[in-house]
Amino acid sequence: ExxxxxxxxxxxxxxxxxxxxxxxxxxxxxxxxxxxxNPLFIYGRYLKLIRGIPQTHWTCKNCNGEGCEECDFKGYKYETSIEELISEKTIELCGGSEVKFHGAGREDIDALMLGSGRPFIIEIKKPKRRFIDLEKLENEINEFARDKVQVLDLRFSDRDKVRSIKANAQMAKKTYRVKVKMEKTIESDKIIELEESLSDITIDQQTPNRVLHRRSDKIRRKKIFTFTVENIEDNEFTATITSQGGTYIKELVSGDNGRTIPNVSKLLGGIECTVLELDVVNVDSKY
Ligand SMILES: [Zn+2]
Structure with missing residues (x-):
């Protein structure tokens, strides 16, 4: 035929x-x-070097992108996004009508993504050019997004891989570094004890209050592999936490009004604990 x-x-x-x-x-x-x-799929990993940008374009919910007082008549909440910083040069090189960004999970807007980066796949709809030089694309993106976002290890990919990076994101180990602030100064021995009580355990996390508007309210069971403490100074310390993907780290620290059990705040005698800074320092990329 x-x-x-x-x-x-x-x-x-x-x-x-x-x-x-x-x-x-x-x-x-x-x-x-x-x-x-058919769309073109390109796999890569990204690093996020500054705080305050979301992974994907954030349309203002109040006006649905039309522009209103709440968004300063811009139609969006953040100037740029990881998606946009990566898409710009990709569209330029491949042509195409539209780009869709698929991330292996996402970090908070105020978190950095360091280490070997987070896997993503960019899907280019109706591409005009398929056989592009990926090294050139990588260089152009990294030049364009300098000091904000960097990409590495770009490869041609397919739709199956989109499914697998999304599925794996919930399982893969991630390592975070968090700066914790305590309501008051306490004995450092107490803080060091956290290493024992929060390593190699399973926690129950009910959907955090802050994401309830977009995720269903249920309890997720997550594994914490290691919890180590350093730089204890007055009412602050730094913790390095390796956990199963999808763990809400800010809530592991604060307790989120008892929605995450156990939690740092409770273990330190019920004093209020908050995350000042959170960085993803490694995403285990066995996929
Ligand atoms: Zn608006």
Missing amino acids: VGKLLYDNLDNKIVEFDTPEIVIVINTMKDKVELNV
Whole structure:
């Protein structure tokens, strides 16, 4: 049929039956031919070097992007996003109508993403060019997003990989470094005891109050592998926490009014504890 016909007629083109790049839909009943260009997928890992930018474009909810008083008539809540910083040069190089960003989980807006980076896949709809130089793209993105976001290890990918990075994000180990502020100064022995009581345990986290508007209210069981303490100074200390993906770290510290059990605040005798700074220092990328 048509695939074979094309194969015979196009000397330099390879006709791929399983994962085609272009699908030509020929409707013989209506004498209509449609050309569907399949999206292009590029995998990579990103580092986020500054605080205060979201992973994806944040449309103002109040006006749905039309512009209102709440968003200063801009239609969005943040000037830029990781998605936009990566997309700009990608669209420039590949052409295409639209870009969709798939992250292996996401960090908080005020958190840095360091270490070997977080896996992502960028999906380019209706690309005009597929065989682009990924090293060139990497350099251009990193130049464009300098001091904000950096990408590494770009590779061509596919839709299956989007599914797998999303599924793995909930399982993969992540390491965080958090600066904790306590309501008051307490004996440092008490703080060091946290290493014992919070390592190699399972915690129950009910959906945090701050994300209840977008996630269903339920209890998630998460594994904490290691919890280490350093730099104890007055009413502050730094903790390095390795846990299962999807653990809400701020709530592990504050307790979120008893919605996360156990928690640092309770273990320190019920004093109020808050996260001043949170960085993701490693995402275990076995995928
Ligand atoms: Zn608005």
